[in-house]
Amino acid sequence: MRKKPPSLIFLLALLGFQLVGCRSTPDEDTRKWYKGNLHTHSYWSDGDEFPEVIMDWYKSHGYHFVALTDHNIFAEGEKWITLNEDSVYQQAFQKYLKKYGDEWVSYKEEEGKTLVKLKTYEEYAPLFEEKERFLMIPAQEISDGYKGKPLHLNVTNLDKIFLPTGGESVAEVLQNNINAVLERRRETGQPMLVHINHPNFRWAITLQDIVKLKGERFFEVYNGHPQVHNMGDGLRMGTERMWDFINIAYIQKEQPLLFGLATDDSHNYHLFGREFSNSGRGWVMVLADSLEPGSLIDALENGDFYATTGVNLDKIQFKDNVLYVKATEEPGVTYTIEFIGCQKGERETEVLASTEGAEASFKVAPDHLFVRAKITSSRKQQNPVEDMVYEMAWVQPVQPE
Numbered sequence: 379m380r381k382k383p384p385s386l387i388f389l390l391a392l393l394g395f396q397l398v399g400c401r402s403t404p405d406e407d408t409r410k411w412y413k414g415n416l417h418t419h420s421y422w423s424d425g426d427e428f429p430e431v432i433m434d435w436y437k438s439h440g441y442h443f444v445a446l447t448d449h450n451i452f453a454e455g456e457k458w459i460t461l462n463e464d465s466v467y468q469q470a471f472q473k474y475l476k477k478y479g480d481e482w483v484s485y486k487e488e489e490g491k492t493l494v495k496l497k498t499y500e501e502y503a504p505l506f507e508e509k510e511r512f513l514m515i516p517a518q519e520i521s522d523g524y525k526g527k528p529l530h531l532n533v534t535n536l537d538k539i540f541l542p543t544g545g546e547s548v549a550e551v552l553q554n555n556i557n558a559v560l561e562r563r564r565e566t567g568q569p570m571l572v573h574i575n576h577p578n579f580r581w582a583i584t585l586q587d588i589v590k591l592k593g594e595r596f597f598e599v600y601n602g603h604p605q606v607h608n609m610g611d612g613l614r615m616g617t618e619r620m621w622d623f624i625n626i627a628y629i630q631k632e633q634p635l636l637f638g639l640a641t642d643d644s645h646n647y648h649l650f651g652r653e654f655s656n657s658g659r660g661w662v663m664v665l666a667d668s669l670e671p672g673s674l675i676d677a678l679e680n681g682d683f684y685a686t687t688g689v690n691l692d693k694i695q696f697k698d699n700v701l702y703v704k705a706t707e708e709p710g711v712t713y714t715i716e717f718i719g720c721q722k723g724e725r726e727t728e729v730l731a732s733t734e735g736a737e738a739s740f741k742v743a744p745d746h747l748f749v750r751a752k753i754t755s756s757r758k759q760q761n762p763v764e765d766m767v768y769e770m771a772w773v774q775p776v777q778p779e
Contacts, residue, residue, distance in 0.1 A: 409682075412664045412674065414443035416517070417532055417575065417601070417641035418657065421459045421496055423448035423519075426467065427647035428474055430497060433506045433514065435647070435657060442669055445517035445534045446499075452518055452539050453499040461492040466648045468492075510669050519575065524551045527582035530575040531555050535671040537568055548583060549590040560593050569675040573597055573639060578607035578617060585620050588636075589627040596678070597621070599638030599685055599772055602659030604652055604763045606643070618752075618772070622727040625775055626720055629747050637678070637774050640685035656761055660687050665694075681774040687762075688769030689713070689755045696742075696776045703751045703773055704737040712756040719749035719775075742778045750775035 419425030420432055429446055436444045446453070461471055471492065475483050484495035503514045515535050522529045522542035529551045533540055536559075543558055545551035552574065559572040573596035577583035588597065599617050600608055610616035615623075617638075624636050640660030650656050663684050666677040677683060684691055690706040705713045717740040720727045730749065731740050742749045751773035758767050 412442040443513040447519040534571040576606035600640040603643040686771040689771035702739040748775040
């Protein structure tokens with residue numbers, strides 16, 4: 379795997395500087411918005427498509443970076459898959475073969491079944507990577523567990539595979555894996571990002587579990603898999619509400635805020651609908667200096683990004699304790715911008731202000747623990763999961779300066 383230079387934020391952290399989230403910006407901002415997905419799967423684990431086809435889809439749909447995060451494996455070494463006999467997958471293979479040709483595709487017939495050799499990261503990445511246009515980031519989904527509960531975390535920009543650490547409780551399993559990534563980052567100086575995946579998947583990870591953690595900065599406030607219960611149920615809270623309670627607890631513990639990601643967690647590339655895990659449902663827009671892993675991770679750790687299921691934003695600014703948000707206006711589409719926060723002494727967040735329109739601002743007061751923005755569009759998602767019908771975006775929380 380290719381090594382990356384240490385990020386600026388990582389070097390500052392080593393020197394003892396405190397890192398703060400989202401952030402006053404200079405008057406002349408030369409940074410760019412980059413669209414990316416940090417959670418998706420291929421034939422290397424439990425996805426149902428070749429990585430080349432997946433990368434081609436993301437690149438052709440305007441994404442700038444993708445982390446292919448197969449379970450406890452990286453695309454290196456030799457691996458063969460047995461092709462599903464269903465005509466959908468047979469036809470997809472013929473299309474793949476026609477596009478890439480016999481010189482690229484290695485396959486054979488055994489006992490009436492088609493076996494295909496998967497291409498490695500080092501083989502297929504050069505087909506798609508272009509400077510400032512498309513970047514593939516080495517990544518993995520650490521798939522661990524405790525007493526039957528699936529405990530999954532993604533590592534972005536890794537330099538080696540991380541084996542699941544295990545532990546004696548849900549929180550301990552998560553913490554052990556987080557520690558392993560952070561320790562590797564310290565050892566190598568390579569910027570790496572670890573985030574908690576879909577906490578409500580099989581109701582495996584509770585609010586209390588995440589509150590116990592140290593060193594974790596990210597989790598999935600939205601995941602496009604149909605079985606992850608983003609909205610919770612009658613007894614258990616959804617991930618957005620969980621996010622707020624976690625940050626109230628983290629502030630009380632004097633820990634950095636937890637930031638919220640949106641991801642696809644795509645597995646299904648041939649069958650589409652609410653019951654399938656498809657691409658294009660959730661992504662992050664990152665405001666960074668360049669399309670490089672270190673620059674992207676710096677921006678993510680600084681909170682300079684938003685998570686979205688379709689709403690695009692022209693501008694986010696936090697300056698002089700004013701949080702300003704402007705959506706990209708589209709014909710016939712209306713927007714509701716909510717500023718959600720918690721005041722000191724309170725135990726829950728509330729909607730502090732709501733605006734019907736494409737732009738709004740909110741003055742963050744000294745007695746606010748934190749404030750974040752949520753933008754909801756009148757346009758429906760093309761392929762939604764659960765009852766999350768309308769396109770949304772989540773701006774990262776800020777604290778009074």
